[in-house]
Amino acid sequence: MSAERIRVRGLVQGVGFRPTVWRLAHELGLLGDVRNDGEGVLIRLQPADPTDTDAIESFCARLRAECPPLARIDAVERTRLESRLDTTTFAILGSDAGAVHTGIVADAATCPACLAEIRDPTDRRYRYPFTNCTHCGPRLSIVRGIPYDRARTSMAAFPMCARCRAEYANPADRRFHAQPNACPDCGPQVWLVDAAGREIVPAELDAPDAIAAASRLLTEGRILAIKGIGGFHLACDATHATAVETLRQRKRRFAKPFALMARDPDVIRRHARLSELEAEWLASPAAPILLLERRCDSDLAPGIAPGQSTLGFMRPYSPLHHLLLADWDRPLVMTSGNLSDEPPCIDNADALARLSGLADHLLLHDRDIVNRVDDSVWRLMDGRPRPLRRARGYAPAPIRLPPGFASTAPILALGGELKNSFCLIRDGSAILSQHLGDLEEARTAREYRATLALYGELFQHRPEILAVDRHPDYHSTQLGRAWAEREGLTLIEVQHHHAHLASVLADNDWPLDGGAVLGILLDGLGLGEDGTLWGGEFLLGDYRSVQRVGHLTPAAMPGGVQAIREPWRNLLARLEDAGGWEHWRARHPDLEVIRRLEAQPIGLARNLIARGLNAPRSSSAGRLFDAVAAALGLGGETLSYEGQAAIELEALASTFARTSGTESGYVFDLDCSNRPWRLDPAPLWDALLSDLEHDLPPACIAARFHLGFAAAISDMGARLARDLAVETIALSGGVFQNRLLLESVAGGLRDAGLTPLVHRRLPANDGGLALGQGCVAAALTGDAAGA
Structure with missing residues (x-):
């Protein structure tokens, strides 16, 4: 028999996919029907001429080649039917409900055809601000359920007029089943x-x-x-x-x-x-x-x-x-x-x-x-645009997981505390929520919980495993622990930088059994395996496990969280470790940075450091950037937003690099005597303060720090790679949103004959953390291992 049942999976609802199927079927003389359901699109086909053996093959080839612009085909599964269909036409059927295994398309910018209409005084949608079609318009922002039909969107409140209904019902119209379809007569105002x-x-x-x-x-x-x-x-x-x-x-x-x-x-x-x-x-x-x-x-x-x-x-x-x-x-x-x-x-x-x-x-x-x-x-870095925040236009488009994760159990990864997004994993696919923000803010935390519930209903996702960060004070961790205990679910606590490593691996389609890589993870901080605060890490590992093989020399954070907001505290701590405050004050008594520090309560801060009270030591690369920025007077006494000092430091360095070319970088000390190796920034302070003493431009000093740090990072990475016999280096963490640093480190690793993995679809910051948590949980629970 020549009839087939064709299942199409991917982003295939609400994007004009069924009209494309209808058009191709008519052009190729095929009979049958097409419908949306919980798994995607279901097509039944047979050639009008039973002797035609090529029509369905041609249909499948053209379906991929002529896929609508917002659609994405992940799989086409074909099954031969035992008997011919009892039909003489090809029809578009209504949607079926059922278990949801398909995706929702992200909100899409206005297409050229709709833009032309709102600019045309003779068009009935002239200057109508809610014009859309299957190629553009709102999706995630208005949807309440799947299958994606008008009744399950906020457009249900606007019954279509006769002309809009005619467009909506015409398979040859680009507004066929465009769920937000409207005009000035019947739509929003x-x-x-x-x-x-x-x-x-x-x-x-x-x-x-x-x-x-x-x-x-x-x-x-x-x-x-x-x-x-x-x-x-x-x-x-x-x-x-x-x-x-x-x-x-x-x-x-x-x-x-x-x-x-x-x-x-x-x-x-x-x-x-x-x-x-x-x-x-x-x-x-x-x-x-x-x-x-x-x-x-x-x-x-x-x-x-x-x-x-x-x-x-x-x-x-x-x-x-x-x-x-x-x-x-x-x-x-x-x-x-x-x-x-x-x-x-x-x-x-x-x-x-x-x-x-x-x-x-x-x-x-x-x-x-x-x-x-x-x-x-997004930002163009290392040769291509890379995301800093993933939200409108991208979420919640599913991401196919790498080989080895095809049979994962339902997992919900709850993400981190800052720049939160969460991740649903099932059937070898990951759905990341849009950027939700910092859970420290009460309104955001409430919205986070509501969005979790919405996604659970939207995708009919019932997790069997919850993955959280190991930090006990994170809102997401506390929620996950309580949820797991209440529902009897498996709880996997994932170390912060292990999640970063797994995130960049998954973002680059690294297989579950692809072997260990060296991860260079640079960020603000995360709770480490040893209970201290990490943030400048070299980890050897994969999805299942990691080993700390190197790190930035830790320094105190006097005042605890206050050191995140006040960069001068990090500068004081680094100077204390690199010779002591009294040494530097005696050596450079007239430097402006010394006078600025003396205006702060440094006596109290030094006492905290000396006694180890409210001054946790951290290997954070972010805090090192804050210290250098404070030496140059950047960021003010108190930061107005997260990462401000580091961002201003990069801006200063980039200005110098663009206008003045290259400059020698500051020297870091590499201690390879014991594992884990240590990268110590102590030597840079003598050179930096001397440069300030000699009135070297701050932009030059910022550039020297960037170049020196990048060279030290790539050199240590290359040495460790040789020592550990690995060729792939994974780069992740929010510090790698610094374009100058990322490109310098990645370039240095390539020059050493190594392959750097850099984020492509997810942010390097904590916005990509949930995918890494979910992949680690899948690997550790064994559900992915047999795939």
Whole structure:
């Protein structure tokens, strides 16, 4: 018989996949049907002519070649049927429910066809801000369940008019089964209010509609809260210094850079260097924020990105954004709609309550945001764009796990404390949540719990194993321990840097039984196997186990968590270890850095170090960056955001490297006498303080530190690799978001004949931690071993 049952797995719902199947079947003379169900798409096919033996083969080949732009085929499984189908047509059937084994497509930027419609005065969707089709529009942000049908989205509140229903029902239309399909007659609406909630009539501002009125207010220097796809933004004219400074004061975001949105590449190029690859990435359906090198002749307000050499740009990704920026030849600030450290608002009432003191006006609409989805952030590093934050445009697209993980039991990995995302693992696939934020903040912790419950229902995922970080004070760890005890689930506690190693291995498709690699894991800190705080680690291992074979020499963190917020504490601790405070004060009494330290309560801090009270020793690479930054007066006495001092230090070093070329790096000491080996930064302080004494430019000193540290890291990595007989080095941890350091270390390892593995789809920071936790749990429980 010539009839077949074809199962297609992957991202195949809500992307125009069934119309593509319908079209190909008609063109090839095939009969049967297609439907969505809990596992993906199910197709039944037979040629109209029973003697045609090639039609189904041609169909399968063309299905892969002509896959819709937002779809992703992971597998095509074909089964021959015993008898021919009783049909004379090819039909698209309604969706089946059932166990969910398929994925949800991420929210996608406006496609060219929809963009053309909203710009065409003769089109019925002219200037309609909710225009979409199967090639673009909201997905995760509006979905409540699977299969992905309108009734399971926030668009269920908007019955389609006759013309929209006709599009929705026509397999030849690109809006066939586009679940958010709508028009001005039947869909969501947008309106403008002032901070008190009073609606503003557009005619009052001599504007044709609310979006044009909002644009006019922005030109006057006003600050607007704008409800977008996955949450609210706060927007203002990026060239208006007073508006930018006012926004900083109201938002209480005093130093962290603002994201920018620009109409087109020409606008961006006036302010930042933009390569063709970066321009393509910005124009992709994901439309992320991309960090770009800032031009020195940019006329942006000084407060946009203080202390930075980069600017975070994105393109308009919804019809509303396109309409808002249509007449703007300069960028808009487009930062998260929240007070600093809080999660952004997603509903109108919350926005009016929380943002009315921040914004002068609010641009609202009545399509509910079901799931908060922040903007994704990427950066071109080591030859390709790499993620710093994975959210809108990417989550929750599944990631296929490497060979050996095909039969994993249901696992839920709960992630870390900062930059949290969690991970669902089942059937050899991982679903990472969107970036959720720092669980230290109460609102974020509540949202984290709610999102966990939503994903469990959305993907019908019932974990048998929970994976958590080993740190007992993490919110996610405490939640996982209580959950496991309550439900009788297996709990796997994964050491922080082991999870980082497993994350970069999985991100590079390293097989379960691919053998051990050397991991270089550099970050702020994580609880180590020995109960101390790690953060500058060289680990030999794989998914199942690791061995600490090297590390950065630990230093005290006087004041504990205060040392994370106040970089001078880390500088004092390093100077104490490298000769003692009195030695350096006597040797350089007139240095500004010495005077700055003397203005701090260093007596108390030194006492804590000497007595070992509230001064845990840590091998953290992040704290070493803070110490060097403090020596140069960067970051202030107290940091305004995580990583500020290190980011400003990189910006300074990058400026020097770009304008002055190469420079010799500071020397580190490598102690190979005992395992684990130690990399000691003590020698750099004499050279650094002498450079300050001789008025060497701070940018040169920052560059010398970066180059010296990178050379020391790659040299120690190469020596360990030879000693351990490995050829692959995995690089992970938030410090590797530093472009200068990453490229220098990866380049040094390649020059030594080694293969560095660098993150490609997940952040190197704790945003990628959950995938590593899940893979370690799968390996340790043995469910993956027999796959």
